[in-house]
Amino acid sequence: MPDSARQSCPPMRPMVEETYGPADLSAKAIFAGGFINFGYWRAVDLDAPLGEADRIRSQEDLYRRVLDLAGPLEEVKVLEVGCGLGMGCALALREYAPAAVTGMDIHPQQLQRARSAHADLLMREQGRLRFAQGAAERMPFPDGEFDAVVSVEAAQHFPDLAAFAAETARVLRPGGRVAVASFFTVDDAPGRPGQLAGLLDTYANGLDIARPVTAITEAFTTAGLTKVRAEPIGRHVWPGWDLWLSRQWAVGTWPRSFLRAYEQRILDYYLIVAS
Template sequence: MTQCSGAAQHPIPPAVQEAYGPADLGAMPLFGGGFINFGYWQGIDLDQPLTEQDRISSQEAMYRHVLSSLAPVEGLRAVEVGSGLGAGAAVALAEYGFAHVTGMDIHPQQLKRAERANSVLLARRPKRLCFARGAAEDMPFGDGEFDCLYSVEAAQHFRDIGAFARETARVLRPGGRAVVAGFFVPGADPARAGRLAELLETFATGLDVAHTIPSLVTSLEQAGLTGVRVTSIGASVWPGWDRWLATMWEPGTWPRNFLRAFEEGTLDYFTVTAQRPTA
């Protein structure tokens, strides 16, 4: 493995081990192009039959939306928490001018796939990209090692959102910026976690955790990060995601309930930005 820092061994939750190991979620037709996210569908005509290229474009657009919130980033060092197959890290390097991107993932099989998928890029730019094994709650990096931290649709797998927030603050340099994109419970109502388990199999099996936006914001602030800003982007995610799901899943099947959960107010998709103070 091409390592930027020492690998940290950390227990992998069984459902995560299965989904990103033998099951290889990234190989499913639901995804494409090496990405594993629900997509940012703004600008894609949902009234027309969707193509695989539309699907790939939606996932690239998610990364562009997230990375643009960190700008300017020219010449900076970044870490992606939950980097999966490394497709997002490749976009970050190709389009945003980072000096270096570290892709960190908890799953060793995903890291091997990422290295295979990015073998040409790793060979051409060995000083600009590498992958490391680590958990969001226990990152194998030094204090203040990065200028930027971003995470795209991985936080639902984190078991301890408070530990993730503390690690984010630790690995960012003073003035460093972070952005987290993913699906969260909008409010603090504890009943919503149970409702998600009723609607969505991934919450029932424990693959996904029903973290709330208030808990994430509080955790980031308690870790010492400032300027925490929450933006809902659900209107650009859920209708398109459901439209794509409709090409493979019938109405009433559990994956179609993501849109239902959004319409009920039980789940939404957010970007959350924060900064480590300079002093």
């Protein structure tokens, strides 16, 4: 792909543009702390009353799971695809001692918010933290720029997983690793998109795209990545997420149907790793 093509972002899908732009999902109370993910609740006591600190820990722990799988990260260059407000980038700098972290997002408003939220950190860590606009399918970086690529709960929005995989393979140095956390259907049964659209507004309106987990594992393999594996972690995501949602949403409302889709073996949450 010529360099000029990599420099321009493809157009955003309308619901992605709205949700992460004017609607500012990160400002919603359910995403306390600025992270935009469902959380990894394994270390949280779900039998005790949940507070904001528990919620933020669940989100941080999801990042830690992904960063651990992409590691070791000491003195290496890390790229986050779909960085949102950059909270994961800041956590990586704080806890993993990388040489540098780049947060990439397709949405210019998200990048503005990230630069504002981390203005002091950007000043202190000049050369170690940066934010860049780019799409998962067209990354504005040279070949072999990074030692590790991570993406946390963004791949469900990517319109072209094959292009994402190819770009990931391109920007990774030989021996580099990629770790992705996102939710996918458990199989490629043809009725899955319709089932999810009937249960969840985010699939009905096109924000999330219904695809089997094999779509991303096969894309990584086709792109030349090796040691590709997918680990289901739904038991540590969906019950805690549903319990947190119960503070604001009643049983039977569409946000509570993520757990229902998991229990019906339609949807699960996965960690996908490749080298």
